[in-house]
Amino acid sequence: MAKAAQKITLSSSRDIPFDKLVLSQSNVRRVQAGVSIEELAASIARRGLIQSLHVRAILDADGAETGKFEVPAGGRRYRALELLVKQKRLAKNAPVPCVVGDATSEVLIDEVSLAENIDRAPLHPLDQFRAFKAMTDKGMTEEAVAAALFVDVHVVKQRLRLVSVSPALLEVYAEDEMTLEQLMAFTVCDDHTRQEQVWDAVRSGYQNEPWRIRRALTETAVSATDKRAVFVGVAAYEAAGGVMLRDLFENDRGGWLQDVALLDRLVAEKLRTIADKIAEEGWKWVEAAINLPYGLTNGLRKLAGTPADLSEDERATREALREENDRLIDQYEHADEMPDEVYDRLEEIEAALGAFEGRPIRYEPTEIARAGVFPSVDANGALKVDRGYVRHQDEPVAEEGAAPLPGARECATAEPNAPTIQRAVITIGEQAAQPKEEQEEDGVRPLPDRLITELTAHRTLALRDAVANNPRVAMTALLHKLVSDLFERRSTTGALEAHIRQVAFPAQSEELNDSLSARSVADRHERWGDHIPADDEALWNWLMALKDDSRMALLAHCVSFGVNALYERPNPYGASGVSDHALKIRLSQADRLARATGLDMAQVGWRPTVGNYFGRVTKARIVEAVREGAGERAAELIGHMKKSDMAKEAERLLMDAHWLPEPLRLEGNGDDVSAERAEDESEEALPAFLAGDDDEEHAADGEEDHEQPMAAE
Structure with missing residues (x-):
């Protein structure tokens, strides 16, 4: 029993x-x-x-x-x-x-x-969400729920945001087949069908991290940090009926704009309004675009103009600011540390003085009638207006034998492929369409000619900046060209056009105009342009009065504009274009300039992206790049992906890897350079004044902070 x-x-x-x-x-x-x-x-x-x-x-x-x-x-x-x-x-x-x-x-x-x-069991987040929702359904506000439960209202908003997730995915989470972080990632999108599609695509794989889910759900949207979104403004976009995707669980940097077509229309409308208002000033033409290609103003004369006069009060204010700035700098010049309030005040003074320098420029009505304006949007989403450009055909023409008319001056001939400028035409730059994914053969195909040209356009621009910052190399390059022309009578064009014919870039990527090198070259050119006289005799006298270091810096700047490291498809028949032999000489000399200036394309800001590289090459090329930049393991992990996903993942993996494609790498390694130097030393010794080396060393220190646990009852 x-x-x-x-x-x-x-x-x-x-x-x-x-x-x-x-x-x-x-x-x-x-x-x-x-x-x-x-x-x-x-x-x-x-x-x-x-x-x-x-x-x-x-x-x-x-x-x-x-x-x-x-x-x-x-x-x-x-x-x-x-x-x-x-x-x-x-x-x-x-x-x-x-x-x-x-x-x-x-x-x-x-x-x-x-x-x-x-023995107590914590409340499941899904139960917490359902409880919050029940309370709000019975009339309590989110703030009242947060106050009643003594939690931050953001916690309540986060949990209630889970209502936007498909009920099917909530059940998956309830069965512990999905993590809370994965579930929260789905809240950036309200489309339940799309959510379920993304989950079906990632659930059985190992690449189902929350950030991948967010990227898949927002890949057709535009980030609020995009310059188009900043230019228009999220408020204006939402007022026009645009839908925002937000992430309450992660820093979404303002969210994503879902209706891209609406955003582009708002950008075009705002540019049109701005262009119409500028046209009322009397300009002959206005060409507006969200992206203006680099070198668009080549061959155009820039009007000098005169800054608007300052009133007596404005002059007094400017002088007072300058005196205060000088006084603060002198007072704290030798201090170990500058107080925060003084540092903030100096920044305020700098901004105020900058506003005086950036005051409107006045132009003569006769000049306005023959010139035009380029409104555009800069990389930060701010409006940029470049006024006062005269086309070659609009220059005033003097009668034969007469002196040149005022305002007219000889300018460089426009490039054959220079864009045609129309009156009051607004165009919105479009990104180049990505090629359709297609079946690819095994192996690594050669890079497309256009892509190589775009990459070497980046390198040419960076080389110009590097040469301009190294007068010794610029002088050597110029002397090399002149000696070669005079003593050896070479007819082949190398990497330096000694007569400084600016070379246009027939193919260029969208980000070229906003690159660090482009901004550096443009800033330097503008600084010099503010001082160079327009009159020929005055220019000669000004150059004669320049100090040697300023003269060398100006020479380097001018010489840099003749740098040509562009790849072109060789023409074997020699009728036009460049021969294969001339191209090899050009690229070889470009490598020599890069070595002499210490140019590293990764250090000047070039990074491989979907737009400028990965979306333009084969899958084999992408895998090869990831293997070189991130290692064999990373290459294996992306090997099975679709071309579009592989390109995006490669961009993420190599963003900080300093990897460069072949056209941007420096030919030869350290051993080659040493061999070349040894060969040079075997020749007749150079004059002592030509010898000299510059070395730079960089060091970085890191610190680690260790937090101690806080004891409590």
């Missing part, structure tokens, strides 16, 4: 005055975690004591009850009640609901405290 299981007896419960309770020293909780004592006290004051305390009677030496009870389980609740007593919100002898355990039990009091904390 089976023995009946012994029935258990639950501990009794009763109300015990608070002043009869003491906190047990056997309570296992020592570290503060979760809701604070103050928040718990506020919760008890609002809702009452939801959970009773577990207590045991304190016995004296003879085993008799003393009338006092210790609290081994519920210490935080005890502390919260104690705080309410101190705040005079609870009477000292207020009855407290307690479960009274057996004081003579064999179960250790430490075990009771430990079990009370271990």
Whole structure:
């Protein structure tokens, strides 16, 4: 006969005055975690004591009850009640609901405290979301829910955001087949069908990280940091009916604009309005575009203009700012550290003085009538207006034998492929369409000629900047060209056009105009242009008066514009274009200039992206690039992807790897350079004044901070 299981007896419960309770020293909780004592006290004051305390009677030496009870389980609740007593919100002898355990039990009091904390199950985030939603459905606002539960309103918004996730995916999460981070990633999009498609695509693979899910859901949207979005403004986009995708769980940098067609239309409309307003100033033509190609103004004369006159008050303000700036700099020049308020004031003064320098430029009405304007959008989304450019055919023509008309000057002939400028025509630059993915043969195909030309356009621009910053190399390159022409009578054009014919870039990527090299070249050219006289005789006198270091810097700047490191498809028939031999000489000399200036395309900011490289080459090329820049393991991980996904992942992997494609690399390695130097030294020794080397060293120190855990009750 089976023995009946012994029935258990639950501990009794009763109300015990608070002043009869003491906190047990056997309570296992020592570290503060979760809701604070103050928040718990506020919760008890609002809702009452939801959970009773577990207590045991304190016995004296003879085993008799003393009338006092210790609290081994519920210490935080005890502390919260104690705080309410101190705040005079609870009477000292207020009855407290307690479960009274057996004081003579064999179960250790430490075990009771430990079990009370271990056995509790935290609320599932999905249940928390459903509870929040039930409360808001019954009329409570998000702020009221947050205040009632003593949580940040952002927590409530985050949990309620889960309502945008497909119910099917919520069930997947409830079955623990998806992490909370993955579920939160789906909240950036409200399209349940799209969410389920993305989950089906990533659920069985290992590339299902939250950031990949977000990228898949937003790949057809435009980031709020895109210059088009900044130019138009998110508020204007939403006012026009545009839908935003937001991520409440991660820093989304403003979210994503879902309706790209609407955004492009708003950009075009705003540019049209700006162009119409500029045209009212009387300009002959206005050409507006969100992206203006680099070199668009080659062959156009820039009007000098005169800055608007300052009033007496403005002049006095400017002089006062300059004096204050000089006084602060002199005062803190030798100080170990500049106070924050002084640093902030200097920045304010610099901004104010910059506003004086950037005041409007006035042009003569006759010049305005023959010139035009280029409105565009810079890389930061701000409007950029370049006024006062005269086309060659619009220059004033003097009668034969007469002196040149005022304002007219000889300018470089426009390149044959220079864009045609139309009156009041607004065009929105479009990104080059990506080629359709197609079946590819095994192996690495040669890079397309156009892509090589675009890459070498970047390198040419960077070389120009590098040469301009190294007068010694510029002088050497110029002397090399002149000596070759005079003594050897070479007819082949190398990497330096000594007569400084600016070479246009027949193919260029969209980001070329906003590259670090382009901005550096443009800034330097503008600084020199502010000082160079327009009159020929005045120019000669000004050059004669220049100091040697300024003369060398200007020479380097001018010589740099003749640098040509562009790849062109060779013409074997020699009728036009460049021969294969001439191209080899050009690229070889470009490598020599790069070595002499220490040019590194990665250091000047070039990074491989989907647009400028990965979307233009075969899958084999992408894998090869990742293998070189990120390692064999990374190459294996992307090998099975589609071409579009592979290109995006390669861009992410190599963003900070300083990897460069072949056309941007420097031909030869250190051994080759050493061999070349040894060969040069075997020749007749050069004059001592031509020898010299410059070395630069860079070091970086890192520090690690170690946080100590904070002890709490």
